Amino acid sequence: MVGGEFRKTLAVIVVAFVAMLIGPSLIDSYTLTVLIIYGMLALSLGLIWGYGGILCFGQAVFFGLGAYSYAIAATNIGESTVPFLLGIAIPFAFAFLLGAMMFYGRLSDVYLGVITLVVTLIFYKFVNSTAGPEYVIGNARLGGFNGIPGFQTLNVPGDPGAYIYDIDFYYFCGVALLVVYALVRWLLASPFGRVAVAIRENEQRVELMGYDVRFRKTVLFAVGGAIAGLSGTLFASWAEIVTPGMFSLAQSAEIIIWCIVGGLGTLVGPVVGAMALAYLKFLLGQQSLVDTTLVFGLILVLSVLFLPRGVVPTLGLLGRKRRGGGSSRRRAGRGRSGRGRRAMQEDAAKEGADV
Amino acid sequence: MSSVLETRGLTMRFGGVTAVDTVDFNLQRKELRCLIGPNGAGKSTFFKCLTGQLKPSDGQVFIDGAETTGWDPHQVARLGVGIKTQVPSVMDGLSVRENIWLAANRTHGREQARHRAADAIERLDLGTIANSEVGRLSHGERQRVELGIVIAGEPWLILLDEPAAGMTAEEVDRMADIIVDLNREAAIIIVEHDMQFIRSIARKVTVFSQGRILMEDDVDAVMQDQQVRDVYLGKKA
Ligand SMILES: Nc1ncnc2c1ncn2[C@@H]1O[C@H](COP(=O)(O)OP(=O)(O)OP(=O)(O)O)[C@@H](O)[C@H]1O
Numbered sequence: 251m252v253g254g255e256f257r258k259t260l261a262v263i264v265v266a267f268v269a270m271l272i273g274p275s276l277i278d279s280y281t282l283t284v285l286i287i288y289g290m291l292a293l294s295l296g297l298i299w300g301y302g303g304i305l306c307f308g309q310a311v312f313f314g315l316g317a318y319s320y321a322i323a324a325t326n327i328g329e330s331t332v333p334f335l336l337g338i339a340i341p342f343a344f345a346f347l348l349g350a351m352m353f354y355g356r357l358s359d360v361y362l363g364v365i366t367l368v369v370t371l372i373f374y375k376f377v378n379s380t381a382g383p384e385y386v387i388g389n390a391r392l393g394g395f396n397g398i399p400g401f402q403t404l405n406v407p408g409d410p411g412a413y414i415y416d417i418d419f420y421y422f423c424g425v426a427l428l429v430v431y432a433l434v435r436w437l438l439a440s441p442f443g444r445v446a447v448a449i450r451e452n453e454q455r456v457e458l459m460g461y462d463v464r465f466r467k468t469v470l471f472a473v474g475g476a477i478a479g480l481s482g483t484l485f486a487s488w489a490e491i492v493t494p495g496m497f498s499l500a501q502s503a504e505i506i507i508w509c510i511v512g513g514l515g516t517l518v519g520p521v522v523g524a525m526a527l528a529y530l531k532f533l534l535g536q537q538s539l540v541d542t543t544l545v546f547g548l549i550l551v552l553s554v555l556f557l558p559r560g561v562v563p564t565l566g567l568l569g570r571k572r573r574g575g576g577s578s579r580r581r582a583g584r585g586r587s588g589r590g591r592r593a594m595q596e597d598a599a600k601e602g603a604d605v
Numbered sequence: 606m607s608s609v610l611e612t613r614g615l616t617m618r619f620g621g622v623t624a625v626d627t628v629d630f631n632l633q634r635k636e637l638r639c640l641i642g643p644n645g646a647g648k649s650t651f652f653k654c655l656t657g658q659l660k661p662s663d664g665q666v667f668i669d670g671a672e673t674t675g676w677d678p679h680q681v682a683r684l685g686v687g688i689k690t691q692v693p694s695v696m697d698g699l700s701v702r703e704n705i706w707l708a709a710n711r712t713h714g715r716e717q718a719r720h721r722a723a724d725a726i727e728r729l730d731l732g733t734i735a736n737s738e739v740g741r742l743s744h745g746e747r748q749r750v751e752l753g754i755v756i757a758g759e760p761w762l763i764l765l766d767e768p769a770a771g772m773t774a775e776e777v778d779r780m781a782d783i784i785v786d787l788n789r790e791a792a793i794i795i796v797e798h799d800m801q802f803i804r805s806i807a808r809k810v811t812v813f814s815q816g817r818i819l820m821e822d823d824v825d826a827v828m829q830d831q832q833v834r835d836v837y838l839g840k841k842a
């Protein structure tokens with residue numbers, strides 16, 4: 251089992267690495283870079299939602315927080331190494347505190363959704379309202395709806411003059427995503443990850459086994475926050491500006507859609523979902539014939555109706571069927587569209603579409 | 606001082622309903638006790654108060670001399686208390702082996718836990734279904750998986766809420782053997798409705814009725830008691 255997972259992870263990394271090398275000859279690397287960044291953002295929610303059962307409506311908060319932490323620190327410090335680390339550490343710490351509050355407070359899933367939603371709104375409203383000159387952190391003006399432009403973008407550690415940009419930045423982001431993917435795979439295979447999945451399956455039983463569920467959920471949530479923060483940090487360097495829109499509900503909703511369409515209960519699913527949908531959005535943005543929001547709504551509805559497990563797990567199933575795998579032993583009565591998301595994740599995990 | 610579990614005036618109210626009513630209960634080390642009583646007598650609620658799943662409205666719980674009133678479930682579990690709940694509480698999407706490994710992994714490293722899980726699987730005769738998803742198993746099998754989870758945690762105090770429910774006669778016999786075997790190491794409280802089953806394993810029986818302890822005595826004395834027959838056996842017969 252463990253050996254099989256390892257091989258699967260390796261295969262994914264090799265394929266993704268090759269795709270990364272080929273990518274720039276098909277789509278320009280500037281666009282590809284942001285697709286990778288969104289992929290990482292989706293991965294962060296795919297981890298805590300798909301494996302931890304924590305549906306967070308505010309994943310964009312950590313994305314924005316990472317970006318703003320980086321931008322503010324980079325404006326003040328110049329050299330990008332410390333800002334880069336802060337862009338991960340601050341969202342991690344904030345997610346840890348927020349998670350601790352929610353999980354130690356024993357909030358139900360519904361309230362968890364509401365709170366994360368409200369936190370998103372608060373950040374959005376607050377950052378939008380910081381246009382005045384009194385909102386400064388060191389040398390950095392928060393700038394309200396104008397955002398923060400003109401900060402030092404990513405450089406080779408120790409050498410502020412050596413910017414990592416263009417195709418180098420593309421490879422940097424690609425490798426970062428692969429490293430994060432490998433680390434998350436490792437985490438999920440570790441006892442910590444296995445207990446996290448057990449909590450998703452049956453929180454009460456895990457508690458009765460003697461595990462401190464609140465603490466473990468808090469840690470997982472914080473790890474998700476850190477990954478989202480990293481993607482925000484990269485986004486800041488890519489866009490060379492950070493704006494309050496990063497904290498928006500629309501951004502949060504988009505992450506959720508990426509995960510649903512790509513497939514929960516896998517890691518590759520959300521990443522692929524994010525890249526495909528973000529690219530589609532980019533293409534749609536270049537025309538004015540059809541409304542982007544409408545198309546996205548349609549895709550979401552169609553995918554929930556016809557591919558309730560998400561694209562990647564479904565492809566995994568098809569592949570297994572073709573190879574004559576035993577996916578026909580599915581229990582009867584587990585219908586497709588009428589079931590909860592959770593059951594689907596379980597199926598995805600069961601059928602080993604677990605990539 | 607060999608009392609491993611004690612409650613003093615334990616009370617649990619749900620709005621107007623008093624599910625557990627000033628219960629004073631005592632269990633000796635390595636004792637095997639049966640808890641019986643009609644539906645709604647408060648047996649499961651009593652268990653939940655012991656494990657921390659419910660915070661009692663009143664009264665105290667002592668486990669191994671320490672007061673555990675109001676503790677969280679994981680804290681109580683860490684003392685060495687295992688519970689099999691009335692509705693099997695298992696991880697449906699995971700394999701039997703993973704379910705049991707998780708329980709063993711709480712106190713043992715990855716490899717050690719693997720051995721412990723293998724032991725529990727063998728002890729409960731789950732070998733043929735060890736790699737099956739628990740969600741696909743029959744009720745009786747799930748009951749055994751849950752017992753495996755409990756055993757793998759190596760508790761010295763075990764609470765079993767209707768462990769034989771939904772099992773075939775053969776499975777019930779095997780369950781009785783397992784329980785007697787477990788009792789060599791651990792004190793056990795069993796909630797059961799099956800009198801045959803109770804007779805085959807227990808000596809002392811506590812009868813619950815409307816949240817209170819109606820009687821506490823030897824199996825035979827309890828079976829003979831007219832009051833008990835009225836509230837419980839009479840209805841069944
Ligand atoms: N969470 C709850 N909220 C409200 N009332 C409850 C709750 N849990 C139990 N009760 C009530 O408390 C009483 C005792 O229930 P309990 O489940 O403890 O009985 P029991 O002895 O285990 O019965 P059974 O033999 O049917 O399992 C019942 O009247 C029940 O309706």
Ligand SMILES: [Mg+2]
Nearest residue numbers: 648649650691
């Ligand atoms: Mg009960």
